[in-house]
Amino acid sequence: MTENQDVTRYLGKKYPTKWDEVPIAGIVPWPGNTEELKTHAWRTIKPVIDQEKCIRCRLCWVYCPDSAILEVDEEYVTSKGRRYKVSYKVDYDHCKGCGICAFECPVNAIQMVPEER
C-alpha cells in the first residue's frame, strides 16, 4: 500500500463511475480488493512489537484475524547476540486493535499502546 496509489482502478481494471459501467449481474472482477479499505480508524489501542523480547514463535501471526501481523524475511540480531531470520511487523493500515496478539504472546513482547494524534 503506497501513498500515491491510483484509487480509480485495481489490478488494472477500472472501478465503475457511472451506472452503465457497473458489471452485469453484480460481478466483482477485482479479487481481494478489500485490502484497499483501511480499517485502522477502528482501533483505540495499537500493538507495538518489542523486537528484543520477541522469540519468533509465530503465534501472533497465526492468531491475527485481519492478517495485520506481517512475517518478513528480515534478519535481526538481539543485544544478546541471538540471530533470527524472520521479523514480525504490524500492518497499521489494517490492524483493528483487538489485542489478541498481545493477549496470546507467551513472552509479553507486544504492548497495546493508546492511539494518540
Added chain:
Amino acid sequence: MEALKKPVRTIWDIPRPEQFAPGHNMCQGCAAALIMRMLMKVVGKDAIVVMGTGCVEVTTTPFPYTSWKNPWLHLAFENTAAGASGVEAALKALQRKYGVFKDRYIKVVAIAGDGGTFDIGLQSLSGMMERGHDVMYVVYDNEAYMNTGIQRSGATPLGAWTTTTPVGKRMRGEPRPKKDIIGIALAHRIPYIATANPAYPTDMMEKFRKAYETRGPSLVHVYSPCTPGWRIRNEHTIHVSRLAVQTGMWVQLEIENGKPRVTVKVPKRKPVREYLRIQGRFRHLTEEEIQKIQRMVDEYVEEINRWVGEQAIGPVVEE
C-alpha cells in the same frame, strides 16, 4: 497459491501467502475471520467458494469490494448446500462433455453460519449429504444469529442470553440445549465429519485438509466466538475457545468413515464455571444453573468417552 499437500504438524507448516484479503468489515477480534483465513490457506486457488448469508458473507463483500481471491457465489440462507451441489454437478458435466479442467481438481467449498446450517439450511444440507456430492461444507458456529442482532438459533447453548431469549422472572436465557449437528451428519453416513476450534490452528487446518482431500461430502463444524454477541472482551476470543475445549463444552472430534477419534485429548478437565463466568451472556446464571450445565457436560463427556472407547476427556479437577 496451490492447495496444501503435506500435513500440518507444527505452526511452521502453515504457508505464508494470504488467499483471503484483509480490510473486511468483521468485528475486532472476530474468530470467523481467522477461520476463513486459515481455510483459504488450505484450499488455495483451485476452489469455488459457495457462501450462504451470514456474518462472513455480509462483511467480506461490500460491493464493489470483495475479500475473496477465489470464484465466489452468493446464496441465500436456505440453499447454500443446494447451490454447492449444483456447482459441483455443473463442473462434472463440463468435464464430461467438453473436457475442461481435465488436469486440475477443483473443489467446491460451501461456507455457512450456524443459522444457515442448523435451522434454515438443514434440508438442503441433508439433501447434499444424501446425494453424495463432492462438496466440503464448513460451518462457523457463533451460536446465534449474530449478523441480524443476536437472535437465538438451534445452536444456542443452554442458559445463554440472546435478544429473543431474554433473562427475567419467567425466562432464564435459552431453555433448550444445542442441536447435535454432528449426530445429524453421522446419520447420513458421510465419509468425513469433524469439529474444529480456532484455538488449535494446526489441528483445525489438518481437518480442513482432510476434508479437502475427501472425495465426497464432508462437514467441518468450527467453533467461532463472537465478541459482541457473547459479551466477551476483544482479546479473549482465542482464550474463550481454548477454555471451551479445556472444560469439555466443546470436544475436538474427527469421524473418518464412521470411526470416531478425539484429536485434542484433555486429561484434566476444568469446571465449566471458568468458561461461563468469562462471558457476559452467561452472567445471570446462579450456582444451581451452573451445576445443571456441569452435569449436562459430564454426561456428554461420558457419552463421548464411551463412543471413542477410551478416556479421551478426563474428570473435572478443581484447582
